[in-house]
Amino acid sequence: MEIEYCFRSDRGKVRSSNEDSCVADAKNLVFLVADGMGGHVAGEVASQMAALAVDEVMSSGASEGNAEALLQLAVTAANRRVYEAQMLKPEYRGMGSTLTVVTFRQGRYYLAQVGDSRAYLLRNGDLIQLTRDHSLVWPLFERGIITKDEISRHPQKNLITRSVGTHPEVEADLRSGEVIPGDLFLLCSDGLTDILSDREIRQILATESQSIINLCDQLIDEANLRGSPDNVTVVLIRITTD
Numbered sequence: 001m002e003i004e005y006c007f008r009s010d011r012g013k014v015r016s017s018n019e020d021s022c023v024a025d026a027k028n029l030v031f032l033v034a035d036g037m038g039g040h041v042a043g044e045v046a047s048q049m050a051a052l053a054v055d056e057v058m059s060s061g062a063s064e065g066n067a068e069a070l071l072q073l074a075v076t077a078a079n080r081r082v083y084e085a086q087m088l089k090p091e092y093r094g095m096g097s098t099l100t101v102v103t104f105r106q107g108r109y110y111l112a113q114v115g116d117s118r119a120y121l122l123r124n125g126d127l128i129q130l131t132r133d134h135s136l137v138w139p140l141f142e143r144g145i146i147t148k149d150e151i152s153r154h155p156q157k158n159l160i161t162r163s164v165g166t167h168p169e170v171e172a173d174l175r176s177g178e179v180i181p182g183d184l185f186l187l188c189s190d191g192l193t194d195i196l197s198d199r200e201i202r203q204i205l206a207t208e209s210q211s212i213i214n215l216c217d218q219l220i221d222e223a224n225l226r227g228s229p230d231n232v233t234v235v236l237i238r239i240t241t242d
Helices: 042-060 067-088 138-142 198-205 212-225
Strands: 002-010 020-025 030-037 099-105 108-114 118-123 126-129 173-178 184-188 232-241
Touching: 002 020, 002 212, 020 042, 020 232, 030 042, 030 184, 030 232, 042 067, 042 099, 067 099, 067 108, 067 173, 099 118, 099 184, 118 198, 126 198, 184 198, 184 212, 198 212, 212 232
Parallel strands: none
Antiparallel strands: 002 232, 020 030, 030 099, 099 108, 108 173, 118 126, 118 184, 184 232
């Protein structure tokens, strides 16, 4: 399987620092977005710790067959590292991070999710959200009480129910599926999805004449044009051949 990819992380138009982290490890086919929380410095530390821990575990077991088990080990390692750090240093107390990770093995994708960063798949012009937000607001959408577009405007939108490093243990949602040439995967922090709707994201990604780098830039630039009150991180991976 061959891929092309790009990534970009921007602090946005309001924040003075960037608490997002991302990994694009093409050698081991590991890609992730982590959105830190806990205030200035602590959020940056949490997302960086989580991203590094996942990449280390996934890289060390890149040739192993059970990708889902490896993903769970990686999330567990990330959670332990962030949790222990925040317990040791008072200035890190309460810090944590979202974590959205995708890897590829033998024609399939494997995904792990904690928090409200998201993974999407654009296939044949259709945009599919592969992850479920771990937030207080997401169940309201699932029950039909609010629309998906209303999630980003809800006053409790930022209250997430699951994160890496805030508790001794964390459970990741795991998902897998087949990939086909032309599939385009998007990993992103909520700095993007709070600004752009799924319809708007699809319109940008479905522009076939654009390079993957231009698509990445368009997503970030459009969010910034609208004021970007949060950090914005995008990772794109396109499957080019089987």
